[in-house]
Amino acid sequence: MTKATSLALRQALGSFATGVTIVTAQGRVGDVGVTANSFSSVSLEPPMVLWSLNKASASLGAFTESGAFAVHVLAAHQQAMSDRFASRSADRFKGLSVTRGYGGAPLIDNCAARFQCRLAFRYDGGDHEILVGEVVEFEHSDHAPLVFHGGRYGAINAMAPRGDDADDAGELMRLVSRAYHRLFYDVRQEFARRALTEEAYYVLRILGGDEPQSFDAIAQVVARAGRRLTADVMQDLEQRSMIVSAEDHRFCLTGDGRHVLIELAAVRLSGEQVALSHLDRSEISALKDLMRRLAP
Numbered sequence: 001m002t003k004a005t006s007l008a009l010r011q012a013l014g015s016f017a018t019g020v021t022i023v024t025a026q027g028r029v030g031d032v033g034v035t036a037n038s039f040s041s042v043s044l045e046p047p048m049v050l051w052s053l054n055k056a057s058a059s060l061g062a063f064t065e066s067g068a069f070a071v072h073v074l075a076a077h078q079q080a081m082s083d084r085f086a087s088r089s090a091d092r093f094k095g096l097s098v099t100r101g102y103g104g105a106p107l108i109d110n111c112a113a114r115f116q117c118r119l120a121f122r123y124d125g126g127d128h129e130i131l132v133g134e135v136v137e138f139e140h141s142d143h144a145p146l147v148f149h150g151g152r153y154g155a156i157n158a159m160a161p162r163g164d165d166a167d168d169a170g171e172l173m174r175l176v177s178r179a180y181h182r183l184f185y186d187v188r189q190e191f192a193r194r195a196l197t198e199e200a201y202y203v204l205r206i207l208g209g210d211e212p213q214s215f216d217a218i219a220q221v222v223a224r225a226g227r228r229l230t231a232d233v234m235q236d237l238e239q240r241s242m243i244v245s246a247e248d249h250r251f252c253l254t255g256d257g258r259h260v261l262i263e264l265a266a267v268r269l270s271g272e273q274v275a276l277s278h279l280d281r282s283e284i285s286a287l288k289d290l291m292r293r294l295a296p
Contacts, residue, residue, distance in 0.1 A: 009047050009138065019281075020146045022085045023051055025069040026104035027062030031093050033106065034059055035086035037148060037281070038128075039071055040273075042265045045209035046258065047135035049115055050269055052128040060129060064122060068103020069133060073113040075143035081108065082146060102136045112145040114138060121259075123266040125273075132266045186271030190264060199233045204253065204261045207243060212250035 024033040034053065042048040049071060053060050063069055074082055085092050098106040102116040117133025124130070191201065202222045207213060219229040234251065237243045242257030253261065276284055 008140070009044050009135065020074045020082050020148050021051070022072045022074060022081065022108060023053075023063070023069055024072070024106045024108070025063050025066040026100075026106065027059075027066060029062075031098075031106045032059040032062040033085050033092050035082050039073070040269060042132060042269050043205070043208060043261075045205070046261065047138075048120065048132060048262060048265060049117060049135060050130055050132045050266065052125050052130045054128055056127075063131060064119070064129070066103055066105070067119050068101075068105050069117055069119060069131070070101050070105040070107055071115045071117065071133075072108050072111045073115075074146040075110060075112045075141070076146050077143070078111065078146055082148075110143070111139075111141065112143045113140045121262045121266050123270055125270055130266060130270060132262060132269075134262070183272050183275050184268075186274075187264060187268045190267045194260070197233060199227050199229055200237055201264060202227060203229070203233065203237060203251075204242065204257055204264070207251060207253045207257070208261055212246060212248075212252040214250050218251065 019037055019039055021036050021039045022033055023036050023039075024031065026032075034057065036051050036053065038050075038052040040050055042050050051071065053063060093106065096108070098108060101107045102118065105116065107114065107116075115133075115135050116137040117135055119131060120134045121132040122129060123132065187201075188198075190196075191198065199222060202225055203218055206218050206221050215229075215231070215234060218234075222229040234243070234245075237257070238245065240256075241254055242260060243251050244254050245251050279287070
């Protein structure tokens with residue numbers, strides 16, 4: 001097993017291209033498992049992922065009651081496994097050799113990556129229930145991932161630029177700014193509801209890892225995001241029992257602070273999914289790749 005460091009987790013999550021996953025859990029009356037392509041990374045610090053399941057699914061109760069689930073990013077040779085767990089078969093585990101993971105979740109071998117999670121938060125996503133999990137353990141192999149695009153299994157084509165303004169650098173800043181404010185709108189609304197500032201949100205995200213941080217270290221990271229951290233922000237978070245300072249003057253999240261961080265992350269991802277719903281998964285993947293190259 002690999003410890004959930006940011007770098008290692010980023011490499012494991014990179015196995016999910018446009019992704020085909022099987023999510024499993026141990027229910028009260030037996031194991032459940034479904035094929036899902038809604039898997040997404042929420043946060044590296046703390047390590048969190050999410051996926052969604054139709055509210056009409058007979059398996060939903062088992063996933064929400066178990067308190068744990070395992071996400072299997074399928075490898076290229078596991079198409080038959082994907083089809084099995086997408087079928088209406090009453091016993092999708094028949095004939096499979098599985099081991100037990102966190103919370104008793106059945107584990108399938110030979111995947112591209114596998115994430116064992118504690119169910120941390122549930123979020124209403126219209127006709128789907130969004131399940132957010134905190135990654136407890138994960139594994140990552142060298143297997144090429146199985147991908148699904150355009151109604152079939154196959155490769156992903158890069159998104160081609162459209163129109164003459166694809167090369168218009170003068171338009172770039174306006175488009176990036178507009179996209180940022182659109183994607184961040186729901187989170188800003190949640191900030192206002194909770195009387196939180198963006199600086200406070202950055203503090204919670206920075207402290208989402210297990211390592212306590214000094215005020216100066218936190219302030220440097222916040223400054224890179226174009227914000228200025230003040231002692232008043234830290235004092236407010238302490239008074240609201242979201243962070244606590246140790247004797248060495250370093251700060252860490254409390255249980256309440258981690259819960260708020262997970263809820264905010266779920267709101268952010270839900271809003272992002274709605275905003276990007278008119279794009280197919282290959283376009284989203286290409287867009288993220290371009291943005292990472294623009295701002296490494």
